[in-house]
Every structure is written in structure tokens, then in C-alpha cells.
Amino acid sequence: xxxxxxxxxxxxxxxxxxxxxxxxxxxxxxxxxxxxxxxxxxxxxxxxxxxxxxxxxxxxxxxxxxxxxxxxxxxxxxxxxxxxxxxxxxxxxxxxxxxxxxxxxxxxxxxxxxxxxxxxxxxxxxxxxxxxxxxxxxxxxxxxxxxxxxxxxxxxxxxxxxxxxxxxxxxxxxxxxxxxxxxxxxxxxxxxxxxxxxxxxxxxxxxxxxxxxxxxxxxxxxxxxxxxxxxxxxxxxxxxxxxxxxxxxxxxxxxxxxxxxxxxxxxxxxxxxxxxxxxxxxxxxxxxxxxxxxxxxxxxxxxxxxxxxxxxxxxxxxxxxxxxxxxxxxxxxxxxxxxxxxxxxxxxxxxxxxxxxxxxxxxxxxxxxxxxxxxxxxxxxxxxxxxxxxxxxxxxxxxxxxxxxxxxxxxxxxxxxxxxxxxxxxxxxxxxxxxxxxxxxxxxxxxxxxxxxxxxxxxxxxxxxxxxxxxxxxxxxxxxxxxxxxxxxxxxxxxxxxxxxxxxxxxxxxxxxxxxxxx
Amino acid sequence: xxxxxxxxxxxxxxxxxxxxxxxxxxxxxxxxxxxxxxxxxxxxxxxxxxxxxxxxxxxxxxxxxxxxxxxxxxxxxxxxxxxxxxxxxxxxxxxxxxxxxxxxxxxxxxxxxxxxxxxxxxxxxxxxxxxxxxxxxxxxxxxxxxxxxxxxxxxxxxxxxxxxxxxxxxxxxxxxxxxxxxxxxxxxxxxxxxxxxxxxxxxxxxxxxxxxxxxxxxxxxxxxxxxxxxxxxxxxxxxxxxxxxxxxxxxxxxxxxxxxxxxxxxxxxxxxxxxxxxxxxxxxxxxxxxxxxxxxxxxxxxxxxxxxxxxxxxxxxxxxxxxxxxxxxxxxxxxxxxxxxxxxxxxxxxxxxxxxxxxxxxxxxxxxxxxxxxxxxxxxxxxxxxxxxxxxxxxxxxxxxxxxx
Numbered sequence: 001x002x003x004x005x006x007x008x009x010x011x012x013x014x015x016x017x018x019x020x021x022x023x024x025x026x027x028x029x030x031x032x033x034x035x036x037x038x039x040x041x042x043x044x045x046x047x048x049x050x051x052x053x054x055x056x057x058x059x060x061x062x063x064x065x066x067x068x069x070x071x072x073x074x075x076x077x078x079x080x081x082x083x084x085x086x087x088x089x090x091x092x093x094x095x096x097x098x099x100x101x102x103x104x105x106x107x108x109x110x111x112x113x114x115x116x117x118x119x120x121x122x123x124x125x126x127x128x129x130x131x132x133x134x135x136x137x138x139x140x141x142x143x144x145x146x147x148x149x150x151x152x153x154x155x156x157x158x159x160x161x162x163x164x165x166x167x168x169x170x171x172x173x174x175x176x177x178x179x180x181x182x183x184x185x186x187x188x189x190x191x192x193x194x195x196x197x198x199x200x201x202x203x204x205x206x207x208x209x210x211x212x213x214x215x216x217x218x219x220x221x222x223x224x225x226x227x228x229x230x231x232x233x234x235x236x237x238x239x240x241x242x243x244x245x246x247x248x249x250x251x252x253x254x255x256x257x258x259x260x261x262x263x264x265x266x267x268x269x270x271x272x273x274x275x276x277x278x279x280x281x282x283x284x285x286x287x288x289x290x291x292x293x294x295x296x297x298x299x300x301x302x303x304x305x306x307x308x309x310x311x312x313x314x315x316x317x318x319x320x321x322x323x324x325x326x327x328x329x330x331x332x333x334x335x336x337x338x339x340x341x342x343x344x345x346x347x348x349x350x351x352x353x354x355x356x357x358x359x360x361x362x363x364x365x366x367x368x369x370x371x372x373x374x375x376x377x378x379x380x381x382x383x384x385x386x387x388x389x390x391x392x393x394x395x396x397x398x399x400x401x402x403x404x405x406x407x408x409x410x411x412x413x414x415x416x417x418x419x420x421x422x423x424x425x426x427x428x429x430x431x432x433x434x435x436x437x438x439x440x441x442x443x444x445x446x447x448x449x450x451x452x453x454x455x456x457x458x459x460x461x462x463x464x465x466x467x468x469x470x471x472x473x474x475x476x477x478x479x480x481x482x483x484x485x486x487x488x489x490x491x492x493x494x495x496x497x498x499x500x501x502x503x504x505x506x507x508x509x510x511x512x513x514x515x516x517x518x519x
Numbered sequence: 520x521x522x523x524x525x526x527x528x529x530x531x532x533x534x535x536x537x538x539x540x541x542x543x544x545x546x547x548x549x550x551x552x553x554x555x556x557x558x559x560x561x562x563x564x565x566x567x568x569x570x571x572x573x574x575x576x577x578x579x580x581x582x583x584x585x586x587x588x589x590x591x592x593x594x595x596x597x598x599x600x601x602x603x604x605x606x607x608x609x610x611x612x613x614x615x616x617x618x619x620x621x622x623x624x625x626x627x628x629x630x631x632x633x634x635x636x637x638x639x640x641x642x643x644x645x646x647x648x649x650x651x652x653x654x655x656x657x658x659x660x661x662x663x664x665x666x667x668x669x670x671x672x673x674x675x676x677x678x679x680x681x682x683x684x685x686x687x688x689x690x691x692x693x694x695x696x697x698x699x700x701x702x703x704x705x706x707x708x709x710x711x712x713x714x715x716x717x718x719x720x721x722x723x724x725x726x727x728x729x730x731x732x733x734x735x736x737x738x739x740x741x742x743x744x745x746x747x748x749x750x751x752x753x754x755x756x757x758x759x760x761x762x763x764x765x766x767x768x769x770x771x772x773x774x775x776x777x778x779x780x781x782x783x784x785x786x787x788x789x790x791x792x793x794x795x796x797x798x799x800x801x802x803x804x805x806x807x808x809x810x811x812x813x814x815x816x817x818x819x820x821x822x823x824x825x826x827x828x829x830x831x832x833x834x835x836x837x838x839x840x841x842x843x844x845x846x847x848x849x850x851x852x853x854x855x856x857x858x859x860x861x862x863x864x865x866x867x868x869x870x871x872x873x874x875x876x877x878x879x880x881x882x883x884x885x886x887x888x889x890x891x892x893x894x895x896x897x898x899x900x901x902x903x904x905x906x907x908x909x910x911x912x913x914x915x916x917x918x919x920x921x922x923x924x
Contacts, residue, residue, distance in 0.1 A: 136752070137826040138849075138874070160752075182697045195701070196672050211898040216874030217822035217849050219658060219669075219708070222896045222921040223905055227671055227704030231697050251754035271614060277637060277725030317756055319784030320777045376693045380614035408695045409615075445696035452698055463698055464688065471679070471687035472700040478904035490699065497908075 028454050028488030029073040030100060030119030037076045040097050040121065044079065047089045054078035063122050066107040066114040067169075071454055075102070075116030082127045084202065084210065084240035090123055091238065092208030094484055102486050103238040105146060105174030109181060110372060111453025113233045113489055120484075123238060125176050131155050132241070139246045140199065140216050145176025145239050149183075152244060161246040164191040167449065168357050175242050182231030184449040186282040186356070187313070189407035191247065193449075195230045200243035203229060206236070206480035216243060228475055233451050234486040236479040250315035253281075254325050255343040257352045258310045258332040259303025263287050263402065266308035267382040269335035270406045273312070274379065276331065278324050283407035284311040284356050287386075290363070290401040290414065291355070297362030300355025303339040310337075310406065311356050359403040360414065367399070367416035369425075371432045374450040375439035379409040388438050389413060398424075398431045410448035411439070437462070452490045460492050470495060527574045531556055531598070534566035545599050547579045548592035549884055557601040561678055561686055561717040564600065568715065569684030571598050577914045578682070580711045582623055582650030586657050589818075589881050590710050591892055594918035602652055605717055608632040616723040617675070617692050622652030622716050629721075638723040641667035643808045655716050658708030661808040662759035662774065665847035667724065670707055676720030677703035679713075682910040692720045705905070711916040712924055713909040727776035731786045732800050732807075734772040735793040737762075740836065744829025746771040747846035749792040751825065755785045760847035762828070763806050766836045771846065772804055811843040812854035817890075818881040819853035821866065827873030834869050838862040849875060860886050867894045893921045 044053050054060055055077060064072040076099075081087045094101040100120030107114055116122040128144035131151065135141065136159035141152055149170040152163035166185035167173055173183070179201065184193045191197075200214035213226040220226070229236050260266040266285050273280065286294065288307050294300050302309050310332065314324045325342075332340055343349035363370050377385050386402065393400040401414040413435050417428035436446050436459055446452070446459045460469060469491060477497035479485070487494065531554055532538045541552035554576075558564040571578050576597035581587065583603070602623035609619040613636035620629050626644050629651065633639060642654065643661025653659070660669040667673065676690035679702065689702035706716050737743035747760050750773050759774040773789060775782050790797050812818040819840070823831050828846045835842040835851075839859050844851035855862055860882070867877035871894070879892040896902070899922045906913070906924045918924075 135824075135826070137748070138824040139751075140824065182701075184695060184697075188695065192668070192672065193695070193697075195704075196668060205901065211901060213898055216824040217870075217876065218664075219660075219820070219822055219850060219876075220897075221876050221878050221893045222899065223709055223713070223902045224658075224671060224704045224707055225898055225901060225905070227701060227707075230701075232700055248752070248754065248756070274616070275614065277728070279725070317754055317777070317781060317785050317788075320756075320781035323778040323781050376695050378612060378615040378617070378693055380612070405695070409693055410695045443691070444693050445691050445698050447698050448693075448695040449697060456698075460699065463691070467685045468687045468689060469699070471681060471685070472689060472702060474908035475700050475702070475705065475905060478908045479901065 030117040030488070032076050032119045036097055036099060040093055040099050041077055043093045044077065044090060047093070048079065048086055049082070052080050052082065052086060054080065063104065063116055063124070066104065066109045066112060068110050068112045068453070068455060071112045071115050073116045073118050075122035076119055077121045078124060079121055080124050080127055084204070087123060087125070087204050087238050087240050088208050088210055090121060091204050091206065094121055095207045095482055098482050098484060100484050100487050103176065103180070103234045105177030106148070106172050108169045108173045109177060109451060109453065110374065111447065111451040111455040113181060113451050113453035113486070114177070115454050117488070125238070126174060128240065134159065136161050136246060138216055140243055141246055142241060142243050143175055145174060145179065145242055147175050149173050149175060149178055156246045157249070160249050162249050163197065163244055164247045165194050165197055175244065176239055179230055179239055179242055180232070180234045181449070181451040184410070186284055186405060189283060189405065190279050190281045195227060197245045198226070198230055198242060199245055201226060201229065201239040202241035203237045203239050206482065206485040214243065233453060233490050235476060235490055237485055252318035252321040253313065253315045253349070254321050255349040255352050256312040256325070256328055257302065257341045258312065258337040259306035259339040260308045260310065260335070260337050262307040263386050264383050265336035266310050267386070267406065269310060269332045269337065270382070271380065272331040272335060273328055274407065276327055278327050280312050280324070280328070280407060281315045282311065282313040283405070285309070285402070285404055285406040286356060286359060287402040289399060290359050290403045293362040293366045293401060294355040294359050296365040298354050298358045300351060302355055311352055356403070360412070363401055363414045363416060367418065369417050369419045371415040371428055373411070373413045373415060373432050373435050374447050375411050375436050375444060376448040377409045377411060377439050377442040377444035379407070381442040381444070382406065382409060385411070385438050385442055389435060392431055392434055396427055396431055398427050400431065405448070408448070409444065454489055457490055457492045460490070527576060528554060530570050530574060531567060534570045535563050537604070541599060547581070547596050547599065548588045550593050550596045552579070552596040552599040554597065555599045555601055557604050559604045561605070561680065564605070564680045564715060564717050565684045565686045567600065568680050568682065571914070572683050575912065575914065577917055579916050580652065580656070580715045582653035583625065583648045585646045585649050586653055589657060590919045591887070592884070592918070593916050600715060602650070602717070609718065611636070612692070613638065617720060618723055619692065619718065619720045620651055621718050622650065622655070624651050625649065626651060626654060633723055634726070637726050639726050640673065640721050641724045642670055642673060645808055645810050651719060652716055655707055655719065656709065656711050660850070662761045662845055664850065665760060665845055666758040671704045673721050674703045674707065674719050675722050677706060677716060678718035679706060680715045680717055682714065682912070682915050690720065694722045710919050712906060712920045713915065729777060729779040729782040730801065731775045731782050732772055732803050733775070733786060733789050733793055733797050734770050734800070734804060735797040736768065736770050738768050740829045740833035743769060743771050743832055743846070746793055747828065750789060751847050753788070753792055755789045755792070757789070757847065759845065761807060761844065762832065762842070762846045762851070763804070764832050764835060764842040766839070766841060772807065774803070806843060810852050811841045812881070815857055815883055817855040817857060817860060817863065817879060817886060819855065819863070819866070820878045820880055821851045821853055821870050822875030823849050823870055823873035824875065825849045827875070830873065831869065834866065838866055840866065857883050857886050860890060863890055871895070896921045
């Protein structure tokens with residue numbers, strides 16, 4: 001499998017904050033306070049081993065962005081944590097000084113979730129990379145958060161198991177980052193997201209205390225704080241140990257590549273497959289422009305002249321895969337597929353996936369700059385939303401390549417532009433934002449797997465009401481009343497934890513009903 | 520805000536058309552409410568709870584009332600919010616395998632509504648008549664959790680009414696969605712102590728073309744463990760691996776789902792794993808997906824790492840407990856005679872040592888009063904902080920949950 005280095009590409013950006021209906025949190029990067037930073041530096045220097053604390057400006061700058069290089073902030077301090085105790089000590093000091101901290105894994109995130117704060121500490125977790133336990137008998141592994149996603153599968157493979165969530169950056173992204181973002185991947189159509197595959201974490205809460213949420217067994221008594229922490233984008237603390245579910249490696253895997261005249265045909269085939277009750281491990285779609293880019297980059301040899309291709313992967317017991325394959329072939333043919341290929345072996349399978357998995361980076365071959373968008377629509381809205389995207393592209397002259405997880409309606413439109421040409425940057429951002437609006441009006445979501453981060457916090461009010469966001473932030477206030485854990489991410493405006501805005505607004509219902517007077 | 524005049528009955532009636540005085544039938548685990556209101560919409564529930572907040576009323580939500588004696592009795596109840604009028608299947612988007620339904624909708628009604636499209640909500644119904652809201656509040660699950668997991672994974676969107684009457688949503692109606700915090704998970708299993716869920720969105724699964732159940736007798740716990748493990752660690756991909764352990768032996772049963780030919784081939788493979796005494800049938804045994812306790816017994820939920828199941832079975836039998844549940848998920852249910860309450864602590868210690876926990880779901884009142892229902896709860900301080908945010912006056916199902924929450 002080729003490295004999918006979409007996240008290391010230097011010119012990617014996503015929706016951008018400039019076109020949001022409301023401005024993002026006024027100061028998501030923070031204004032450094034030299035005296036406070038010096039005080040924290042001194043305390044951390046005393047607590048951490050030599051070399052763990054980075055203060056040198058040139059070295060600090062190497063951490064200025066994550067996979068969304070569009071946003072850059074040099075952190076005030078960087079801690080290279082090697083143990084849970086280092087994390088706890090750092091967080092405790094930050095909390096006492098009310099100084100923001102941001103956890104960072106491999107730095108591959110695509111929403112700026114690990115964007116540092118100029119007034120805060122970046123806690124780099126990548127040295128916490130021990131695989132503590134692999135227990136096939138329990139279907140579990142216990143790993144440190146810096147462990148690379150694919151390394152969990154590598155450790156489990158000798159026993160016939162793997163770790164199911166497979167974000168396309170799985171060769172470099174970390175389990176801790178996956179936890180923060182509730183990462184998905186191509187195969188989450190059948191197997192679900194990180195939230196479905198993590199049963200426990202050791203968490204350093206934003207005040208520096210250590211708690212255990214969940215464990216080897218499911219359904220720990222009490223509130224499901226584990227489920228709440230997963231996908232909270234680092235705003236509820238930092239995990240120092242993660243217990244994950246291992247999945248039995250499938251007996252059989254069949255990977256199909258089908259070429260269609262158009263995305264409408266490929267979409268109809270997708271609907272037919274799902275509608276018939278077949279649940280493939282993955283159904284991925286690419287349109288003509290995305291195919292062109294992939295061919296230029298990795299020579300994946302997709303069917304000539306295809307207006308769209310589908311990559312359908314089926315896995316499970318051999319007897320089931322055989323049945324499902326027959327159905328998939330039939331539905332593809334009935335919906336206009338002019339070429340259907342089946343990977344004969346792992347090498348051919350890898351080649352099919354190479355085209356798909358390299359698609360983000362590959363558009364760099366056909367465009368100097370591009371925005372990677374991440375939105376979700378109900379699968380049945382696919383044809384109309386794709387048409388609307390084509391119209392947006394046609395009327396604006398901004399090219400859009402479409403790559404997506406068709407099975408679950410997760411779109412990754414790639415908006416192409418040339419930053420060197422005046423106005424193209426803004427035009428691309430505008431189209432990218434309008435695509436999110438299309439997703440919302442179709443009943444979908446502004447992010448399926450990349451997260452909100454700093455990039456899309458301004459879009460949250462388009463999807464959620466003020467009361468919705470206020471309620472979510474009650475959780476934030478319970479975990480982090482001092483607002484130090486990755487502040488400025490996810491929510492467009494912070495909630496003041498000491499008060500409950502909106503509680504007593506408007507006319508009282510009793511007064512409204514005429515049964516009581518307020519006096 | 521100034522206090523509100525007149526008596527609560529009039530005040531509540533101004534927000535909700537269906538309000539009455541509570542009676543003995545409305546008691547929540549022995550605690551009778553003064554009022555019962557039956558709102559007809561989420562908005563009306565919001566108005567009702569705002570009024571309840573103004574009067575400082577303690578509120579307990581009720582669906583079908585099948586599990587009101589679970590957990591601890593509330594320390595007080597002024598108002599029971601009967602959600603049975605919120606019973607609609609609001610929208611079934613068959614092409615998207617998504618359904619939107621109200622909390623008071625019985626699970627069976629939802630299943631009936633989506634069945635014509637060949638779909639189902641992949642959750643079991645251990646107690647007949649349960650509503651969606653009741654299942655969410657208690658995190659109800661059954662055998663199919665091994666493959667499909669539980670409500671918290673199947674619920675993709677949630678509408679709640681907060682203690683202060685504010686209506687809030689999280690999630691949405693697409694399966695893949697990481698925008699914002701997942702409040703649905705927080706609500707699941709919270710026994711109505713954080714907010715009232717009034718509506719939820721679920722992902723659906725196709726009803727399989729074919730199913731097969733294979734059941735094999737097990738002479739002892741070691742035998743049951745070996746049979747279960749053989750299937751769990753094989754390539755047959757069971758939807759469920761259940762064990763029924765009435766004491767002195769029992770049985771292991773597995774469920775296979777898929778295409779007709781696929782299931783047939785997998786059943787052959789599974790037969791080889793389960794041994795000569797295996798019985799194959801198209802339907803489930805009578806005990807399948809039913810809790811093992813009878814009225815008056817102590818009802819337990821026991822969890823452990825998968826490899827711990829055989830030890831739990833062996834110890835359970837020695838303790839006089841009847842055990843049943845998912846050997847494939849490490850979640851068992853148990854029944855102890857009321858006079859055997861002293862066995863709870865050693866069984867809990869075993870569960871904890873095996874990486875899990877033991878919760879007393881239900882018991883006769885005098886037994887319940889003497890027992891620690893939840894056992895040790897890590898992160899209890901954090902849970903209290905969450906409670907304080909959502910329900911600062913502690914009026915939602917007070918006392919029912921962990922640590923007196």
C-alpha cells in the first residue's frame with residue numbers, strides 16, 4: 001500500500017474560517033504573556049527530564065502546524081512527554097497557571113485540531129509508543145497513545161486479528177489522535193469508527209488528575225464518559241493509555257474495481273448494493289478529475305474513459321463474500337459499469353487501493369493548491385448534491401475533484417486553485433464553504449472524520465443551535481472549567497462555566513400560559 | 520427570577536394539556552409522585568420542565584414503566600413525565616437505513632415500521648414492551664451486541680430536554696459525523712439523571728436473508744468456555760455467542776446471520792467447532808435474549824474480559840447464581856435468590872479482577888437498601904461534575920444513579 005501522505009502535503013487547506021457566518025473565537029491562537037510563560041517554563045523545567053522541554057524558537061517552530069498547514073502558530077513551549085507522569089505534571093502546571101495546553105500525536109490531523117497556542121504548551125505524545133498488551137483471547141490490545149495506528153494491526157496480525165479503524169493516514173497517524181478525532185477510514189462503513197473500537201482510556205483530566213474510563217470489559221457503571229471523550233478533539237483531557245478492540249481478520253477479502261460512465265451511474269450502483277442488504281467493508285467513489293490526478297501520480301491504471309470508478313471491498317466468511325460479490329457484480333452491471341475488475345491477489349488489491357488512497361496528494365499533480373473538504377450527506381442525496389457541486393464548479397470556474405466514501409455519504413471534494421493567481425484562493429474557499437452548506441441542507445454534517453478543530457468551528461452554528469452548543473459545552477465545563485484543554489477548537493465561542501446563559505431568557509412559560517404572574 | 524404564583528398543578532397544566540394528580544400506580548420504585556404529566560411533543564416537554572424548574576419539582580421520566588424498579592429508588596419524585604404520547608416513528612429513510620423516532624415509541628412498533636423495507640434496529644428487547652427511551656436510559660442490550668454493539672453505537676442523533684427546559688440536539692441523521700460532542704452516548708445508561716431524551720435517530724441494518732442457531736450442551740464452565748472460545752476465535756463471524764448457565768451445566772448457543780448459502784456453509788463450519796451434540800435450528804431457544812431472574816430475585820449485570828467468562832460461570836454456579844448472556848461480549852446477567860445477597864460482594868470482586876464490573880440492577884426493596892448497587896465507580900468526581908452542569912439543582916431522578924447522583 002502506498003503511503004497516503006495527503007496529510008503531509010504542504011499546500012492543502014480545508015474550508016477556511018474566512019467564509020463562516022460568524023467569526024471564529026476571536027483569539028484562537030492566543031496572545032503570549034511572557035511572564036506567565038517563564039513561570040510555567042521554570043516549573044516544567046524542574047519537573048521534566050532533560051531534553052523534554054523545548055524552548056528554542058527555531059525548534060518550537062517545527063511544531064507550528066498539524067496536517068492542515070494553512071494554519072500556523074508557534075507554541076510558547078513544547079513538552080516531549082515520555083510517560084503518563086510527564087503528561088500529568090505538565091497539565092497540572094498548566095492548569096494552575098490557567099495556561100492553555102494542546103496535545104499532539106503524529107500531527108496528521110486535517111482540521112487544525114492540534115494547532116498550537118502562542119500562549120500555551122504543546123504536549124507532544126509521540127514518544128508514548130509502547131504496545132503494552134496484545135490479548136487475542138480478550139479481543140483487546142492496550143497501547144500508549146503515540147502508537148501508530150497500523151502498528152496495532154501489525155502487533156495483532158500474528159494472532160489472526162487486526163485493528164479495524166483505518167484512516168488513510170494509518171501508516172503515520174497515532175491512536176491518541178484517532179481517539180481525539182473519532183477517526184474513521186474507508187472500512188468504517190461496515191466496522192464503525194474509533195468510538196466503536198475503544199473500550200477504555202486512562203485520561204489526564206484538564207486539572208491534571210488521572211482517571212480510568214472503561215477498561216477491558218464494556219459498559220462500565222456510571223455515565224459513558226469514555227464515549228464522550230472519544231471525538232472530543234482534545235478538549236476534555238489527554239489520554240495516556242488506550243484499550244482497543246481487536247477484530248478477527250476476515251477469512252476472505254474481495255476487492256472490485258468498476259468503471260462507470262458517470263458518477264450518477266456509480267451512485268445508482270451504490271444505492272442498489274446497499275438497498276439489497278449487502279454491507280461491503282468499503283465502497284469508495286472517485287470522479288473523472290480525481291481519477292486523472294491519481295493516474296498522473298501513481299499510475300493506478302483505472303479503466304480508460306471512466307466518468308467514475310467504484311472500489312468495492314467485501315470481506316468476511318468466504319461463503320458470504322462469494323454471495324456478496326455476485327450481487328455487487330450484478331448491481332454494477334445493471335447500472336452501467338463498462339468494466340469490472342477483481343483483484344486476483346494482494347498486489348492487485350494494493351494497486352486498486354493505491355489510486356484511491358493517494359487521491360488527496362495526487363491532486364497536487366494537477367493543481368498547485370487545493371482544499372480538502374470533508375462533509376457528509378445522506379447517501380440517497382448523492383446524485384443531487386454531486387450535481388449541485390458540479391453547478392457550483394461550472395458557474396465559478398473553480399475545479400472540484402470528488403473522492404468519497406460513497407457507502408456512508410462522506411464526501412471529500414478537493415477544491416483546486418492556484419494561490420499565485422489573484423482571487424483564486426478566496427474563490428476556492430467560497431466554493432468549499434458552499435459545499436458544506438449543501439451538506440447541511442441535505443441533512444448531513446460539516447465533518448465526517450476530519451473533525452471541527454480550528455478550521456470549522458465557525459460552521460458549527462450552521463449545524464447546531466445556540467442551545468445545542470451550549471449543552472455540549474456543559475460537558476466541557478464539567479471537565480475543564482478553567483478552559484485550558486485545547487481551547488479555541490470545536491466551539492465558535494466558549495461558554496462561561498460559572499453561569500448558565502439562556503436559562504432565564506424569554507417569557508416564562510407559566511406567565512405565557514396565563515396561569516401565573518411573575519412578581 | 521421571581522417565584523411563580525399559584526399551585527404547581529395549575530402551573531404544570533398551563534404548559535401541558537394532560538396533567539393529573541399522581542396515584543399509587545405511578546410510584547417510582549416505591550416513591551409516589553404528586554403529579555403525572557403526559558406531554559405531546561418535545562416542545563411541550565420543554566415547557567413542562569421549565570415549569571417544573573420554577574417550582575423546584577423532582578422529575579422522573581417514564582416510558583412503558585418496565586424498569587422503574589431498576590437502580591436505586593429516587594430520593595424524591597414530584598412529577599412523573601409520562602412519555603407514552605411521544606410514540607411516533609417520525610421518519611424512516613429506508614434508502615439511508617436511518618429512522619427517527621420518539622422516546623415513548625415501543626421498540627416493537629419501531630421494528631414493525633421498518634420491517635417492510637427489510638430493515639431493523641439491531642438491538643434486542645430483553646423485556647417485552649420496552650420503549651426506546653427506556654432502553655436508552657438503561658442501556659439495554661442483548662445477544663446481538665456482540666456483532667452490532669449497543670444503542671450508544673446505533674444512536675446517531677439525540678434530542679433532549681434539559682432540566683431547565685431547554686431543548687438541545689446532538690449528532691444528526693447521518694451515520695458518519697464527528698461534529699460536536701456526542702451527547703447521545705452520555706445519555707445512554709444515565710437513568711434519566713441528566714436530561715429527558717425525547718427523540719432519537721438510529722442507524723438501521725438489513726434483516727438478514729437467513730439465520731441459523733446452533734446450540735451445544737456444556738458439562739461444566741471450562742467446557743462452556745472452550746465451546747464459546749472456539750466460535751469466537753473462528754472465521755464463522757457469529758452475530759451472537761450466548762451462554763445459558765442455570766447451574767450444574769448449561770448450554771452455549773450461537774447465532775449466524777447472512778445469505779442462505781453463506782449461513783449454510785458457516786453452520787457446517789460451526790458444527791465442527793461445537794462438537795457432535797450440537798443442535799441446529801432456525802429459531803432461538805426460549806431463554807435467548809431474556810433476563811434470567813424471576814420476580815423477587817436479585818438481578819445482576821456482570822461484565823468481564825472475554826477470557827474471564829469461564830471463571831465467572833464456575834464461580835456463579837458455586838454462588839448459587841443463574842447466569843446467562845453474551846460470552847461473545849463479556850456481558851452476562853445473573854439472578855441470585857433474595858436471601859443470597861451476601862454473594863454479591865465476592866462476585867463483584869471477581870468481576871473487577873477480570874477487568875469488568877458488577878451492577879445490581881434490581882432487587883426487592885429491603886435487599887436493595889442494604890446493597891451497594893454499583894460497586895466502585897472510577898471517575899465518580901467527573902460524573903458528579905457532569906451532573907452538576909446538566910442538573911445543578913439535582914431534580915432529575917435524584918438518587919437513582921451512581922454515587923447518589
